[in-house]
Amino acid sequence: MNHFFTPGTGVHYFNYRGKFVKLERNREKSLIHKDGVRKPFETVTLTTYGIFGRSKPAEFWHSFLASATQEGLSTLKTGLVVYQAIGPEWKRLGNPRKKRPLESVILEGNTLENLFDDVVEFLASEQWYTDRGIPYRRGYLFYGPPGTGKSSFISALAGRLGYSICMLSLSERTLDDLRLNYLINNMPPKSFLLLEDVDAAFAPRDPETPTQQKMYEGLSRVTLSGLLNALDGVASSEERLIFMTTNYKDRLDSALIRPGRVDVQHYFGYCTPEMIQLLFMRFYYPKKVEDIDPKQALAIKQKELLELAKNFSNAVLSLKKNISPAQIQKHLINYKDDTQAAIESVEEIK
Numbered sequence: 001m002n003h004f005f006t007p008g009t010g011v012h013y014f015n016y017r018g019k020f021v022k023l024e025r026n027r028e029k030s031l032i033h034k035d036g037v038r039k040p041f042e043t044v045t046l047t048t049y050g051i052f053g054r055s056k057p058a059e060f061w062h063s064f065l066a067s068a069t070q071e072g073l074s075t076l077k078t079g080l081v082v083y084q085a086i087g088p089e090w091k092r093l094g095n096p097r098k099k100r101p102l103e104s105v106i107l108e109g110n111t112l113e114n115l116f117d118d119v120v121e122f123l124a125s126e127q128w129y130t131d132r133g134i135p136y137r138r139g140y141l142f143y144g145p146p147g148t149g150k151s152s153f154i155s156a157l158a159g160r161l162g163y164s165i166c167m168l169s170l171s172e173r174t175l176d177d178l179r180l181n182y183l184i185n186n187m188p189p190k191s192f193l194l195l196e197d198v199d200a201a202f203a204p205r206d207p208e209t210p211t212q213q214k215m216y217e218g219l220s221r222v223t224l225s226g227l228l229n230a231l232d233g234v235a236s237s238e239e240r241l242i243f244m245t246t247n248y249k250d251r252l253d254s255a256l257i258r259p260g261r262v263d264v265q266h267y268f269g270y271c272t273p274e275m276i277q278l279l280f281m282r283f284y285y286p287k288k289v290e291d292i293d294p295k296q297a298l299a300i301k302q303k304e305l306l307e308l309a310k311n312f313s314n315a316v317l318s319l320k321k322n323i324s325p326a327q328i329q330k331h332l333i334n335y336k337d338d339t340q341a342a343i344e345s346v347e348e349i350k
């Protein structure tokens with residue numbers, strides 16, 4: 001769904017979730033007073049023609065309006081606000097950051113779209129949760145090797161949906177169970193909770209070796225049960241979106257990642273050939289063709305670029321190594337003006 005209310009007055013048609021929607025935009029003759037200014041008054045009428053089957057029209061419109069709102073918010077020219085915990089409060093970390101386009105994060109297959117849809121669907125389902133007495137929260141665990149886009153995706157997603165990020169490090173020495181509980185239950189509205197490297201805070205319940213036990217000693221004052229309590233939260237009727245990341249999923253206690261605390265687990269992996277090509281294309285040609293030149297003059301160049309991207313991908317694959325998107329990015333930055341040199345020097349990727 002794109003460019004919702006950009007069309008001018010009159011009748012427009014578009015497709016949302018497989019159904020045709022008619023949008024009629026009428027400007028009334030009378031003006032309204034708003035903030036001391038006289039503004040034109042508009043009526044927007046939406047009609048859909050579809051067979052709904054088991055999904056109800058109300059759900060369709062609810063999801064539609066939630067999606068449209070999110071998309072509208074994402075176009076506001078505000079940056080991404082990141083909060084960090086200082087004492088018992090969330091404080092803004094520096095100035096709002098420039099939003100990263102969601103499409104600039106390259107994930108395997110339809111992962112990006114599926115995760116995005118999952119979050120949007122959740123945000124549109126408050127009533128569903130309330131009706132069933134289920135706490136209105138959703139937890140995501142992103143795991144996998146370093147530099148595969150876990151944090152980038154979360155930031156880009158927050159930016160896209162007009163959300164802020166509350167970042168919390170569980171291994172921070174001044175954090176204890178009480179403060180953690182207070183912070184998690186008193187987040188600014190419309191924000192994601194981001195717990196990075198969740199594995200780093202707790203010793204496994206059954207450490208494999210005494211050395212492993214030692215590694216964790218004194219690392220954190222937060223206990224696992226303290227975290228679980230805080231996540232389950234007293235104010236569970238409030239919307240809560242929690243993202244956890246780790247490089248070592250196997251080190252996490254199963255209680256932390258059981259359904260209800262973590263509802264979606266996703267592995268962020270090394271580059272597939274398709275991802276390498278997309279990273280290459282996106283790096284040298286960051287804008288969509290239609291955004292740059294509607295007459296498609298640049299599509300020819302795009303074709304050439306696709307050939308180069310394939311060559312680059314083949315060259316990287318010939319290294320027979322696991323390569324992360326971060327490694328590809330670093331390499332391409334070294335050759336930002338020379339596609340051919342980027343291909344010829346792939347063995348520099350380490």
Ligand SMILES: Nc1ncnc2c1ncn2[C@@H]1O[C@H](COP(=O)(O)OP(=O)(O)OP(=O)(O)O)[C@@H](O)[C@H]1O
Nearest residue numbers: 104105106145146147148149150151152325326329
């Ligand atoms: N899938 C990706 N698509 C585009 N860029 C990526 C991707 N993965 C990583 N990068 C780039 O690599 C850098 C590091 O990525 P990021 O911090 O998101 O990785 P991560 O998976 O969160 O790593 P870690 O597990 O170490 O926290 C960023 O600058 C980002 O632009």
